Amino acid sequence: MERFYNIVNGRPVDSAEYFHSANPATGEKLGLVQQSTEEEVALAVEAAKAAQPAWAARTDSERGEFIQRVADVFQQNSAYLAEWVTREQGKPLGGVGPGQVPGSLFEIWACETWTRATAEIALPVDVVFEDANRRDEVHRKPYGVVAAVAPWNWPLMIAVWQIIPAIRAGNTVVIKPSEYTSIASLEMLRIIADVLPPGVINTVSGGGAVGAWLVENRDIAKIMFTGSNATGSRIAAVAARNIVPTTMELGGNDAAIVLPDADPRAVATGVFWGAFLNMGQTCAAIKRLYVHEALHDAVVDELKTLVEGALMGNGMAPGVMMGPVQNRPQYEKIKALVDDARARGATIVCGGNPIEGPGNFYPLTLVTDIEDGAPLVDEEQFGPVLPVLRYRDVEAAIESANRIDVGLGASVWGSDLARAYEVANRIEAGTVWINQHGAVHPMVPFGGVKRSGWGVEFGVEGLKSITQSRVISIGKPSA
Ligand code: NAD
Secondary structure, three states: OOOOOEEEOOEEEEOOOOOEEEEEOOOEEEEEEEOOOHHHHHHHHHHHHHHHHHHOOOHHHHHHHHHHHHHHHHHHOOHHHHHHHHHHHHHOOOOOOOOOOHHHHHHHHHHHHHHHHHHOOOOOOEEEOOOOOOOEEEEEEOOOOOEEEOOOHHHHHHHHHHHHHHHHOOOOEEEEEEOOOHHHHHHHHHHHHHHHOOOEEEEOOOOHHHHHHHHOOOOEEEEEEEOOOHHHHHHHHHHHHHHEEEEEEEOOOOOEEEEEOOOOHHHHHHHHHHHHHHHHOOOOOEEEEEEEEOOOOHHHHHHHHHOOOEEEEOOOOOOOOEOOOOOOHHHHHHHHHHHHHHHHEEEEOOOOOOOOOOOOOOOOOEEOOOOOOOHHHHHOOOEEEEEEEOOOHHHHHHHHHHHHOOEEEEEEEEEOHHHHEEEHHOOOOOOEEEEEOOOOOOOOEEEEEEEEEEOOOHHHHHHHOOOOEEEEEEEEEOO
16 A cells, blocks of 8 residues: 655655555545654754755745745646645546536635735735834744644645745744545645745644654744644634743634625525535534524525535545545434434435545535534534524624624625624624625634634735744934
């Protein structure tokens, strides 16, 4: 069986232990991934530390050129990487552009797009104060070695969101991909590392213990974490002990509110993809849909038609729009939440029963006649199930949206933009979209509020967050 290696200081590492990565659509074993040891993690951090001063000493435009080369290799290896993402993560290959299913090819396109955009952002010296007596400048400096810990849902794109700004700013990186999607991630990181100086990007692989060794390492100067709240809390505790800054991109439970003046047909496609993109395994996906009672049945009907028209299967097959759930624990969690909703008397409009077979296939499921407080509404399902809640009063819908202790994204749908804006402005989330959901952009800061985390990624704000400010304060000679 093929083995996939980590890259440390530009070279593949050999490990004593390996684990299997499997295809969630078929159960087929795809290859062997290294189980990094504590010592191997320490060596990866050491390599990143040794490479960092020379990388930081390059000019900003030199680093920008390297990053452009990384964007080029995404373009050149798009088909190869997309195939690995589909085989290991499960999302369909899909395509890029209007009418295409946003699957693995879209993920690689996003990697390239974010990388190019980041290559073009600069953080010039900012003169924050100047008068006859003094001049004060803020310079943005890299932290040093950044630890990146990534999840399995968008394994390549989220890794890119972490590591490209980090190296753009002059940091070096050690990254640990999710144990569920290591092959696709390691293949991408190998290809990227090839066009960068040795040691700028280094990788380790394995489960939570390997991630813990990485973030605990005393040479880590900044932690970028994307994943669950439970793991985020553990990492935040380590960071507090070591006094290391963190960016925490954690879970959400995005509410979408369909206002009484919305056109059910016009909003249905956006709501469908907002909820079911990547089988609902997206941090900023619609996880609770609040629909005004006047439109409730019409919206549910439109969604049901779209759900029934979405072909589910192995993402390598043409025409497939929905793949499997990525892993068994996630599949079991979804199943338990739907079973609990059913037991509470909710209506399962479509789906609701797992599909037998070797893969982790769970049908797209719409659930109605369910209330706030039910676990399917209050917990992050992170899967292909959407609870639809009926409301009478917009004030009550806003209250429902805000009653949960996480706040990553949210959306408001309606025809009167001024009214939608007014509602959006009262929702407690890092991003509130109007008549769209999950529409992230490389120049627009993205991050959560409340227990969805802290810090932002993307654009100038995101790049700043991976640097530290240093002030040079010049006293002017008195005239
Ligand atoms: P997870 O927390 O289980 O795992 C994430 C990563 O952390 C994995 O690489 C894992 O091996 C590692 N890890 C586990 N224990 C660790 C420890 N003690 N120390 C260091 N690393 C450790 O999350 P997941 O299941 O992979 O991802 C799904 C979750 O991520 C969902 O809650 C989703 O909403 C969230 N998410 C958030 C964003 C965002 O931008 N806010 C984006 C994607 C996913």
